[in-house]
Amino acid sequence: MGCGFRCVYCHNPDTWKLHAGRRVHVDDLVRELAEYRSFFATAKGGVTLSGGEPLVQHGFCMNVIGRLRALGIHTALDTNGFLGDRLGDSDLEQIDLVLLDLKSFDVQTHLSLTGQRPEAVFRFARRLRDLGRPAWIRFVLVPGYTDAGRNVDALARSCAELTNVERVEVLPFHQLGRFKWRELGLSYPLEDVEPPSVESLAAARDAFRRQGLYCPG
Numbered sequence: 001m002g003c004g005f006r007c008v009y010c011h012n013p014d015t016w017k018l019h020a021g022r023r024v025h026v027d028d029l030v031r032e033l034a035e036y037r038s039f040f041a042t043a044k045g046g047v048t049l050s051g052g053e054p055l056v057q058h059g060f061c062m063n064v065i066g067r068l069r070a071l072g073i074h075t076a077l078d079t080n081g082f083l084g085d086r087l088g089d090s091d092l093e094q095i096d097l098v099l100l101d102l103k104s105f106d107v108q109t110h111l112s113l114t115g116q117r118p119e120a121v122f123r124f125a126r127r128l129r130d131l132g133r134p135a136w137i138r139f140v141l142v143p144g145y146t147d148a149g150r151n152v153d154a155l156a157r158s159c160a161e162l163t164n165v166e167r168v169e170v171l172p173f174h175q176l177g178r179f180k181w182r183e184l185g186l187s188y189p190l191e192d193v194e195p196p197s198v199e200s201l202a203a204a205r206d207a208f209r210r211q212g213l214y215c216p217g
Contacts, residue, residue, distance in 0.1 A: 002056035004082055005114040008189040009142055011177025015052035030067045046074025055083035062091050069094055084124025098135045104146050105155040129162045137165055141196045141204050142173040152207045160211035168208045168215045172196050
């Protein structure tokens with residue numbers, strides 16, 4: 001676990017610290033996952049590495065992905081892309097699918113949401129495009145933060161330039177992780193923010209569709 005972002009809407013703040021979780025050896029993890037190989041094949045599924053931010057432990061991730069690939073198990077990497085420079089081109093060739101979380105196109109909004117600037121994220125997105133690696137984009141619609149029409153439209157235009165993107169998922173902000181902030185003694189910045197309306201979700205999804213992108217929902 002571990003993450004360099006401090007997203008104000010994070011629903012897993014318990015994963016922020018690198019040494020907060022249970023230590024697992026690659027051999028043990030791969031052995032456990034291999035037991036589900038027939039199920040993955042039948043369900044046409046696989047294994048997704050997530051976090052926190054999995055690329056905080058990129059060596060471990062690539063070791064697991066390489067071993068699973070050798071077993072014929074589909075792998076996906078769920079990442080915010082901020083640490084994408086840690087992966088070489090040969091690493092990216094091993095990953096079947098990248099689930100890339102794009103927080104905001106607007107720099108100041110990205111800073112206020114995550115504590116980090118977005119340039120490294122979009123550089124990673126363009127690199128995936130240049131290598132032709134399949135990607136899905138995930139974008140959380142947060143009222144008062146990411147839902148401004150100009151931000152959504154700019155992000156949609158940016159995604160339209162990524163010819164490797166298979167789908168875009170516009171996800172509604174929710175309050176399901178609020179209790180974790182309280183349990184950890186953290187001040188939750190979005191305490192009073194309501195989920196987006198059905199209308200605003202539809203408008204955001206339409207913005208991506210107008211750019212020729214597949215956006216379900």
